[in-house]
Structure formats: structure tokens, C-alpha cells
Amino acid sequence: MNLILQSKVPNFWAQPFNSQGLWMGVIGGLIVGILLFLGLMFMPAQFRRPVVTFCTFIGGAYWVLLYIFPAPIDLQKTEMPTGPVESIGKWLTDANPVVVSISGTVTAFMLGLGIFSLLSIHLKRISRRQKDWVYSVVLLVSLVSMTFFGYADYISRQGPEGTKLDLQANWGLVNYGRDLLFDGLLQQMDAAMFSVIAFYILSAAYRAFRIRSVEATILLSTALLVILSLMGAVAFIWNGSVQHLANGNDFLLNFQLTEIAGWIRRTFETSSLRGIAFGVGIGALAMGLRIWLSLERTGGGA
Amino acid sequence: MLIAEAVGQQYRETGWFGVLFTAILVSFLLINIQRAKMGKNLYIRRIAGLNAIDEAIGRATEMGRPVLMVPGLSDNVNAIAVQAINIFAYVSRLAARFANPILLCCYNAAVFTLAQEVIRDVYQEEGLLDRFDPDSVRFVSDRQFAFAAGVSGLILREQTAATFFLGEFYAEALIFAETANSIGAIQVASSTEATQTPFFIAACDYVLIGDEFYAASAYLTRQPVLVGSLVGQDWSKLLVIALIVFGTIFNTITVQSKTTKAWDDDNGVYKDVSERQNDPKQSFIQQLATPFLPKMEVERPKDPEAEANK
Amino acid sequence: MQPQKSLGEKLQSLPKQVLYLILIVLTSVPLFFPVKVPNEPLESSIDLYASLMAVKPGETVLLASDWTNSTRGESLGQFNSVMRILMRHNVNVVLYSTGDAQAPRVAQDAIAKLNQERMATGKPEYKRWENFVSVGFFPNGEATVNGMGTSVRASFNGKKDFAPGRGLTDVYESPILKGREKVSDFPLLIVVTGSKTSNITVERLSGKVPIAFAVTGVMGPETGNFYQSQQIVGFASGLKGLYDLEGLMEDGVNTPDKSGNVVVKSSKYGPIPGFPGEKNDGQGRAYYPTLHFAVGLLILAVIIGNVGMFLSRAGGRK
Numbered sequence: 001m002n003l004i005l006q007s008k009v010p011n012f013w014a015q016p017f018n019s020q021g022l023w024m025g026v027i028g029g030l031i032v033g034i035l036l037f038l039g040l041m042f043m044p045a046q047f048r049r050p051v052v053t054f055c056t057f058i059g060g061a062y063w064v065l066l067y068i069f070p071a072p073i074d075l076q077k078t079e080m081p082t083g084p085v086e087s088i089g090k091w092l093t094d095a096n097p098v099v100v101s102i103s104g105t106v107t108a109f110m111l112g113l114g115i116f117s118l119l120s121i122h123l124k125r126i127s128r129r130q131k132d133w134v135y136s137v138v139l140l141v142s143l144v145s146m147t148f149f150g151y152a153d154y155i156s157r158q159g160p161e162g163t164k165l166d167l168q169a170n171w172g173l174v175n176y177g178r179d180l181l182f183d184g185l186l187q188q189m190d191a192a193m194f195s196v197i198a199f200y201i202l203s204a205a206y207r208a209f210r211i212r213s214v215e216a217t218i219l220l221s222t223a224l225l226v227i228l229s230l231m232g233a234v235a236f237i238w239n240g241s242v243q244h245l246a247n248g249n250d251f252l253l254n255f256q257l258t259e260i261a262g263w264i265r266r267t268f269e270t271s272s273l274r275g276i277a278f279g280v281g282i283g284a285l286a287m288g289l290r291i292w293l294s295l296e297r298t299g300g301g302a
Numbered sequence: 303m304l305i306a307e308a309v310g311q312q313y314r315e316t317g318w319f320g321v322l323f324t325a326i327l328v329s330f331l332l333i334n335i336q337r338a339k340m341g342k343n344l345y346i347r348r349i350a351g352l353n354a355i356d357e358a359i360g361r362a363t364e365m366g367r368p369v370l371m372v373p374g375l376s377d378n379v380n381a382i383a384v385q386a387i388n389i390f391a392y393v394s395r396l397a398a399r400f401a402n403p404i405l406l407c408c409y410n411a412a413v414f415t416l417a418q419e420v421i422r423d424v425y426q427e428e429g430l431l432d433r434f435d436p437d438s439v440r441f442v443s444d445r446q447f448a449f450a451a452g453v454s455g456l457i458l459r460e461q462t463a464a465t466f467f468l469g470e471f472y473a474e475a476l477i478f479a480e481t482a483n484s485i486g487a488i489q490v491a492s493s494t495e496a497t498q499t500p501f502f503i504a505a506c507d508y509v510l511i512g513d514e515f516y517a518a519s520a521y522l523t524r525q526p527v528l529v530g531s532l533v534g535q536d537w538s539k540l541l542v543i544a545l546i547v548f549g550t551i552f553n554t555i556t557v558q559s560k561t562t563k564a565w566d567d568d569n570g571v572y573k574d575v576s577e578r579q580n581d582p583k584q585s586f587i588q589q590l591a592t593p594f595l596p597k598m599e600v601e602r603p604k605d606p607e608a609e610a611n612k
Numbered sequence: 613m614q615p616q617k618s619l620g621e622k623l624q625s626l627p628k629q630v631l632y633l634i635l636i637v638l639t640s641v642p643l644f645f646p647v648k649v650p651n652e653p654l655e656s657s658i659d660l661y662a663s664l665m666a667v668k669p670g671e672t673v674l675l676a677s678d679w680t681n682s683t684r685g686e687s688l689g690q691f692n693s694v695m696r697i698l699m700r701h702n703v704n705v706v707l708y709s710t711g712d713a714q715a716p717r718v719a720q721d722a723i724a725k726l727n728q729e730r731m732a733t734g735k736p737e738y739k740r741w742e743n744f745v746s747v748g749f750f751p752n753g754e755a756t757v758n759g760m761g762t763s764v765r766a767s768f769n770g771k772k773d774f775a776p777g778r779g780l781t782d783v784y785e786s787p788i789l790k791g792r793e794k795v796s797d798f799p800l801l802i803v804v805t806g807s808k809t810s811n812i813t814v815e816r817l818s819g820k821v822p823i824a825f826a827v828t829g830v831m832g833p834e835t836g837n838f839y840q841s842q843q844i845v846g847f848a849s850g851l852k853g854l855y856d857l858e859g860l861m862e863d864g865v866n867t868p869d870k871s872g873n874v875v876v877k878s879s880k881y882g883p884i885p886g887f888p889g890e891k892n893d894g895q896g897r898a899y900y901p902t903l904h905f906a907v908g909l910l911i912l913a914v915i916i917g918n919v920g921m922f923l924s925r926a927g928g929r930k
Contacts, residue, residue: 070310114411187681193447232651283516287381
């Protein structure tokens with residue numbers, strides 16, 4: 001389990017397997033966690049915002065420090081850091097897997113809350129026989145069966161003989177069950193939903209792409225050129241015609257479809273996307289800063 | 303050793319310039335937040351998609367049909383998800399006042415917990431907690447197309463009159479948009495993924511492009527912190543433009559010109575060569591932004607435990 | 613009685629079901645009558661192929677497989693082509709995913725099928741543990757890739773894969789990962805994705821390791837930004853990119869075919885061989901003609917809609 005980092009070479013965040021240091025870390029962490037949990041539960045309401053602000057700041061501060069604090073230069077595994085700056089830099093770097101593991105674990109626990117929401121809504125619908133309650137039964141049966149077969153398949157692949165299950169001839173019931181549910185149903189339905197987009201693109205294009213203004217005309221003609229360049233047969237015919245007409249004239253060769261489309265991509269497309277990316281990036285930085293410093297009041301108060 | 307300590311590994315790779323640039327952007331944001339708090343009136347241009355929110359909710363109230371909100375497909379509670387939830391808090395506030403039912407479909411369980419708390423708080427602040435239905439904020443699925451199927455089904459069954467798709471959207475964007483379009487719902491959408499914006503533009507009534515999404519909370523609430531931050535973002539964009547112009551000029555001069563020096567990686571010095579065109583990777587701008595200085599030998603004591611476990 | 617619609621109005625209001633039916637028919641036809649379409653590969657595809665072929669045999673590359681069956685129309689073909697090149701070139705692969713929990717399973721299933729194909733032609737099996745390891749899925753992609761920039765070993769700490777006869781074993785005990793602690797120890801990092809994990813990777817690892825992408829068509833324009841600024845060494849975009857790759861695997865670059873013709877020319881590279889006579893065709897060859905029909909129908913639908921609009925306007929003015 002990654003959260004309890006085990007390492008042959010101990011550092012602040014990781015200790016050798018089954019060592020005293022590791023167990024002390026586990027028990028200590030558990031005690032601190034329980035105390036924190038109880039403290040938060042019984043905390044007066046007026047202290048909640050400062051605590052949330054503090055925790056948010058500490059959480060973000062790690063990533064900021066990791067970004068700006070000088071990391072030891074080319075530190076090898078067998079070397080020790082020299083001086084306080086290198087020691088702190090190494091401490092921050094060593095903490096990275098731990099922090100990543102913590103966030104992954106919290107995310108996984110959050111999934112439990114999501115499943116609780118699903119169960120709450122759909123069980124209520126089934127018990128009250130509300131409209132389309134049968135589909136709620138289907139959902140819950142799918143949830144349970146996928147969990148069962150998926151986990152059972154995973155368990156069956158543990159151990160030294162697990163690699164034999166790479167061959168279908170060695171499969172048992174749970175392996176077939178997982179294959180049916182995962183590869184046979186889920187993957188195909190995923191692919192089918194994605195394929196639906198092709199139809200929607202067609203109907204959206206037919207409905208929306210109208211030459212109502214000069215800008216729309218430019219947009220449509222540019223899009224047409226780029227789309228045609230994706231069609232190898234069209235590009236082959238167009239390019240061949242231009243090469244024949246150009247007869248060695250380098251300037252005229254610029255009017256090949258691949259050249260025109262490439263020029264559109266290199267100039268208009270790239271610069272527009274870059275502009276949007278800069279704006280979105282700066283916006284994300286601003287948003288992140290406001291959240292980190294708790295300047296953001298979630299709630300959209302008007 | 304002092305120099306080695308002071309100049310960290312990351313600065314030898316990506317340079318100090320990136321950190322300095324980020325620090326300047328951060329200072330722009332903080333300065334303008336302070337300016338806004340001091341009462342300075344800062345201008346934000348009209349954004350059609352955000353003006354349409356009131357209209358959309360009004361329409362939904364008249365038709366007696368719910369409002370659907372999707373805060374995108376963020377894998378974690380990130381800036382995009384929080385921003386989307388903030389906007390939906392505003393939408394929910396209006397919907398609560400008009401007793402209009404809402405549906406907020408979440409892709410990520412963490413976003414779901416945040417959304418549930420925020421929306422409940424909104425109803426509580428309005429003194430309308432009895433109107434809040436906990437099932438209106440729901441986790442649908444964390445599989446992209448299962449989520450798309452679930453939300454599309456909700457749109458069709460509930461016959462939503464207004465839909466808001468704001469956040470991170472990928473391929474499923476068009477599925478939502480076309481489904482809502484097929485029932486005549488008014489749609490306001492925005493995707494931080496620039497590649498999905500064209501699909502929203504084709505199918506939705508109002509689209510927020512690029513960082514209009516981030517401007518939304520400032521535009522709607524006019525909180526000084528948010529407006530100041532928005533102006534700070536604009537200052538940052540001006541700085542980026544200036545750097546692009548500066549970088550283009552500098553790169554053109556250095557890359558197009560000729561040189562008689564070449565960097566010798568093995569010895570860490572410039573050596574004489576016959577005249578040749580400058581290597582783009584050696585240009586001033588490239589060296590400023592991403593120097594990737596060669597490896598430096600640093601003398602350090604050995605760790606006996608690590609040596610033993612090698 | 614409803615007034616009869618003019619021709620222009622009819623053209624603007626064709627039933628969606630009719631369009632969908634025509635699309636189904638048109639996209640099905642090429643599947644039964646496969647056609648080899650002439651094609652000129654894009655420079656980005658040639659660069660990707662050259663980068664893959666430049667990896668020396670016996671080296672180990674990182675491969676982020678962030679696609680699932682929802683994008684298999686493009687991504688499966690791209691993954692298969694990339695893996696075929698690496699397998700034939702005896703390059704080892706470290707497989708990981710930051711995009712989707714299903715992705716590692718889907719990638720392993722694809723490798724199993726490729727292995728069957730290899731063994732059917734008498735080639736040795738591309739073995740788990742000795743030729744490739746699957747590190748697994750990392751839920752927090754941004755933090756993980758950030759960590760990889762500092763130390764791949766630390767990021768992969770605790771991850772296990774199936775070693776023959778030993779069951780789940782730390783991946784760093786595999787021979788292919790020995791001595792590869794940092795991302796710069798790998799000659800290439802390839803990302804096959806249908807989501808933003810390509811952006812996440814290039815934002816954090818650009819310059820530290822050569823990066824190549826195989827992305828879906830929709831991601832192509834955005835990825836072009838990174839290619840133009842030389843933050844990535846090459847990429848294949850969508851079905852066109854896949855078809856380019858398959859063609860390059862067949863024809864090589866600056867390499868004459870049996871009749872002495874050089875099919876793909878590039879002034880950037882010397883001769884880069886293909887794999888003529890081996891199975892290079894896949895989804896690209898199967899679906900590329902379909903793309904022509906689908907796009908052709910799209911263009912026709914847009915033309916019909918606009919013609920209808922102009923006719924309606926003209927009729928209204930009368």
C-alpha cells in the first residue's frame with residue numbers, strides 16, 4: 001500500500017518493511033488522524049473557516065514550495081544532502097509520492113460517497129415504485145455484478161499462477177464473467193456512445209453551418225479546406241493537378257491542398273489555440289491562487 | 303557548494319525565468335485585488351452568455367420545467383470544477399427564488415460532495431432550505447460515456463428547459479448539446495478544452511469561449527476580489543503579449559543570424575567552428591526560458607545505509 | 613391546412629433520421645469493399661515514425677496508454693501500430709496510465725492480441741516482465757506526472773506487476789527498468805490518448821525526455837501547438853495519422869520499394885526502413901476510406917442546408 005511508504009533506504013517519509021519506524025509511523029498517524037477528526041467534529045462553528053483556510057494553505061503550500069524551493073542538484077540515491085537547503089529540498093522531493101498517494105486515497109474514498117448517492121437515489125426509486133424504477137434495478141444489479149466479478153477476477157490473478165490467466169483456455173467462471181461484463185458489455189457500450197457523436201456531428205453541421213455573414217463564409221471555407229486535406233484521395237488529386245499545372249514553378253506549388261491546409265494550421269489555427277490556451281492558463285492560475293489563499297467565496301453570493 | 307545549493311535542479315532545467323514570470327503574474331493579481339477592495343471601479347465588458355442566464359432560468363420557470371447543470375468532467379476538485387460550482391451556485395440561487403427545480407449532475411464524487419454542500423448552503427442563505435431536494439445534486443458515473451448516457455437520459459426524461467454545461471468537457475460535449483437541442487432547451491455552455499468549443503458553438507445558444515468562463519463569477523457577482531482578479535488577468539495577458547513580441551523579435555535576430563561558436567556539451571565551453579546558422583536551441587530566448595544546463599558534479603558524502611542496500 | 617413548404621425550406625429541414633440512415637449506409641459500404649487510398653503522410657507522422665525507429669533495440673521506453681474502447685476507432689489502431697514498431701524493433705515498454713482506470717486492462721488485451729499475431733508468424737512472444745511491464749493506473753495524473761519529472765522510481769514506488777513464477781513483484785525488479793531512475797534515463801516517452809493527459813505530460817516533462825503523441829483527431833489541432841514549438845518530437849493525429857503510420861510501416865522513409873521507387877520522401881532524414889511483407893495494415897486501412905465517405909456526406913449536408921437557405925431568401929424577396 002503506497003500510503004505507508006516502505007523503502008529499503010529509509011527517509012523521513014518511508015521506512016523499511018515491518019520495521020519499528022514503520023509501525024510507529026502507522027500508529028502515530030492513526031492516533032493523530034483520530035484526534036484531528038474528533039477535534040474537527042467538536043470544534044465551534046466560528047473556528048471552522050480558519051481551520052479550512054489553514055488546511056487549504058498548507059495543502060497548496062507544499063506544491064508551491066516544491067516548485068520554487070531549490071531541489072538538490074543531481075542527487076544520487078547513495079549520496080547524502082549537504083547543508084540545510086539541500087536537506088529541505090530532498091525532504092520536499094521525498095514527500096512527493098506520499099502526497100500523491102494521500103490525494104489518490106482521498107479520491108478513492110470520495111468514490112464511496114458517490115456510490116452512496118447512487119444507492120440512495122435508486123433504492124428510493126425502487127422502494128416507492130416511481131417511474132422507470134425497473135431501470136434503477138438494472139443499474140444496481142450492474143453495479144453489484146461488475147464489482148463482484150471484477151474483484152473476483154483480480155483476486156484470481158494474484159499469486160504466481162496468475163499469469164496463466166492471460167490465456168483464455170485457463171479461465172474460470174469469474175474470468176468469463178468479468179470478460180462478458182467488461183469487454184462484452186461496458187467497452188462495447190462505451191464505443192457505441194462515442195459512435196453516436198458521428199451522427200450528432202452530421203445533424204449539428206447540417207443545422208448550424210450557414211453562410212449568414214462574411215465571417216461565417218470565411219469560417220466555412222477554411223474548415224472546408226482543412227477537412228478536404230484529411231481526405232487522402234482528394235489531396236492526391238488536388239496536389240497532382242497543381243503539380244501538373246505548376247510544371248516546376250515553385251510558387252504555384254504552394255497551392256497544393258496539403259500546403260494550403262498546412263499553412264492554415266501553422267498560422268491561424270495554432271495562434272488562435274495558443275491565445276485561448278494562454279487565457280485559460282492565466283485564468284486557472286488566478287483561480288488556483290484565490291482558492292489557495294482562500295480569497296474565493298464559493299457560493300456565488302450576490 | 304553554496305552555488306549548487308542556491309541554484310536548484312529545477313532552475314538548471316527550466317530556468318529562473320518561469321518562476322519570475324509566475325511571480326509577476328501573481329503580483330498583478332494581488333495588486334488588482336487590493337485595488338478593487340479599495341473601492342476602485344473596474345470595468346468588465348458585456349458577456350452575452352452570462353447575460354442569458356437570467357433569461358434561461360426565467361424561461362424554465364414559465365415552462366415549469368427544471369434547470370440542468372453539469373460542472374464538467376474534472377477528475378478532481380480543481381480550479382475548473384470550483385469555478386463551475388460557483389457559477390451554478392448563482393444559477394441555483396435564482397432558481398431557488400423562483401421555486402424552479404434544479405438538477406446538478408456530477409461526474410466526480412469529490413465534486414459531487416462539494417456541489418452538494420455549496421448548493422445546500424445557497425438554499426439556506428436564501429431561507430429556502432425546505433425547497434432544497436438533496437437528490438437534485440447527484441453523482442451519475444465517473445465513466446465518460448456512462449455519464450453522457452445518464453445525463454442525456456435525464457435531459458430527455460425530465461424535459462429540462464435550460465441547460466448549463468460549464469467546465470471540462472471532452473468528446474461527450476456534443477452528445478449533451480444535441481440532446482438538449484432536440485428538446486428545444488436553451489443552452490449556455492463553455493469548455494476549457496478549446497477543441498470542444500466548436501461543437502458547443504454549433505449546438506448551443508450561448509457559448510463562453512476560453513477565459514470568459516473564468517470571468518463568469520466576477521461578472522455575475524461583482525465581488526471586489528473577483529473583479530480585481532479579472533483585471534489582474536488582463537494585465538497578465540498584456541505582459542504575455544509583450545513577451546511574445548519581444549521573443550519573436552529576439553528569436554528572429556538570433557536564429558536567422560550566423561555564428562562561429564558552438565556549445566561543447568562534453569567540456570561545457572563554446573568552441574570555434576566555421577560560420578553556420580545559429581541553432582534555435584541556443585537562442586537567447588531558449589536559453590532564458592529552458593536552459594537545461596549540463597550536468598554538474600557535486601561532491602557529497604555517501605550514505606552508508608544506501609550503499610549497503612544498493 | 614398547413615402551407616406547403618418551399619424547396620428552400622424543405623432542403624433546410626431534412627429529417628435527421630434520413631441523414632443518419634444515409635450515413636450508416638455510406639460508412640458501411642467501404643467496410644465490405646476495402647480500397648487502398650493514396651496518401652501523403654504528414655510531417656508530424658513522419659517525425660513520430662522516425663522517433664520510434666531511432667530507439668535502439670534493447671532500450672526501454674515509457675508508454676502512457678490513456679485510451680479506452682470508447683476511442684478505439686482511432687486509439688486502438690494507433691496503439692497497435694506503435695506497439696508493432698516497438699516489438700519488431702525489440703524495444704522494451706513500460707506501460708502506465710493516468711487517464712482512465714480501464715486503460716491498463718485495455719492495453720494489455722491489445723498486447724495479448726498482438727502477441728498472438730507475432731507468434732502466428734513464428735516470432736518470439738513479447739513477454740511480460742522481460743519485454744514489457746504494466747505499472748498500472750495513477751488516479752491523480754497531474755501529481756503523478758509532476759513526480760515523474762523528479763523521479764520515475766519514486767512515482768512508481770510500490771507498483772507491482774506479474775513476474776513469471778513469482779506473482780506480483782515490484783516493477784523495479786524487472787530487468788527492463790534496471791538503472792532507469794529518472795525520466796531522462798528513457799530515450800522516449802510516448803502517450804497514446806484520447807484526453808488531456810497529453811497536455812499534462814508535455815506541460816510537466818517537456819525538455820526532460822523526448823515526447824511523442826498519438827492522439828485522436830479532435831486533439832490534433834491542440835497537439836499541433838506543442839509540435840510547432842518543438843516540445844514534442846512527433847505525433848499522429850486521428851485516423852489520418854494512423855493511416856500515415858501504417859503507410860510508413862509499409863514503405864519506410866526515403867527507402868526504395870521493390871520496384872526502386874521511393875514512396876515517402878523526407879529531406880529531414882536518411883533512409884528509414886519499413887517492414888514490408890509483415891502485417892502493417894490495421895484500422896487505418898479499414899476505416900480511412902470510410903472517413904472519405906463520412907466527410908463527403910458532411911460537406912454535402914452543409915451545401916444542401918446553405919442552398920436551401922439561399923433559395924428561401926430568394927423566395928422571400930419575391
